[in-house]
Amino acid sequence: MTVLPKLPRALKIAIPFALAAAAAPMLAQMPETPGKADKSRVVAGTYAADAAHSLVGWKVNHLGFNDYFGLFGDVSGTLDIDPANPSAAKVSVKIPVSKIITANAGLTAHLLKPAADGKPADFFGAAPADATFVSTSVVPAADGMSATVNGDLTLNGVTKPVAIAATFSGAGASMMTKAPTLGFHGMATIKRSDFNVKYGVPFVSDDVKLDITIAFEKK
Template identity: 30%
Template sequence: MTTTTELSELTGDYVLDSAHTRIGFVAGAAMVTKVRGQFDEFEGSAHLDGDDPSQSSAQLTIQAKSIQTRNQRRDDHLRSKVFLDVDNRPTISFISIGVEQVDETNFKGTGDLTIRGVTKQVTVDFELTGTENDPQGRFRVGFHGKATINRKDWGVSWGRGLVSEKVTLEFDVAAIRQP
């Protein structure tokens, strides 16, 4: 994958390539290890403005029931009322409200993150990891992003001492520019 030298080349509307995108998280567990997981069902889009990155925007909708940690019992517990409450709050969403360019390849995307019906502002640090034309001739762009949140801010307070309050959200994004 090659990184473009001109941000203006990125301008356009994009959709997430769900087959090559990972929306994940890491949380401390039992105070001795970390649990890693991801969401398998999501969709998202973005408008990138390479000439004025502050005019860029993105949105992401995750199906909360699609959480996977490679442990069925834990996944069922995470879907329950004490964590994600997927029966009553089936989606997690992020809608950007601002983008700030830090340097040539790094950006801060601020937006409204809604979990369990609670919306809080979050800033995600993103790095442009590359661009390429795929074998079908479609232009692709890649980003890696990360943000740390406190799950209690969204009403997830179960597991005192067993599960870390801090959760790191991870985004490995591949997006395809639309014609």
């Protein structure tokens, strides 16, 4: 068996520093993401939602055992914002309910199952109308990075007020178009029975938690 020589203590201490020094030039060359959570980067103007990268996740509880998740994609819309006056910001988005997805094909089909025998559909029915959210007020928080966005959510033919807890997550120039781009994350909870989606309550929870991630690109 080969016995390795014991390294002097000074060398043991020096080796990590030498490795760190060798890695420093490589780390300095690592590319940075174009978006940063830096509000000084926000450019005033009118923005359009990046539908390919804007999503609304939803979560319900199933039978009291566990939570189940689904997703709406292709979210479109506009944002008008001036960093000097954030409370005047306005947002309007459209959510294509017909493109709802889950991890189970049968469940997805049930969510879009047509009504039968003159009865209402269990969930959204075939070819449901797009949902919309139109802000009515924006209340910035003291941290300068978050706000409550109040607005009207229209879903399944019903309009109700909804408050979204929104957080600014990034600003910068798009890698593809070089246009100023903004990103936000939002959370909200709605009762689906308020929108006449009552099937399975309370076995499938009435409360639906929404997890929103959306990017806007300046027009």
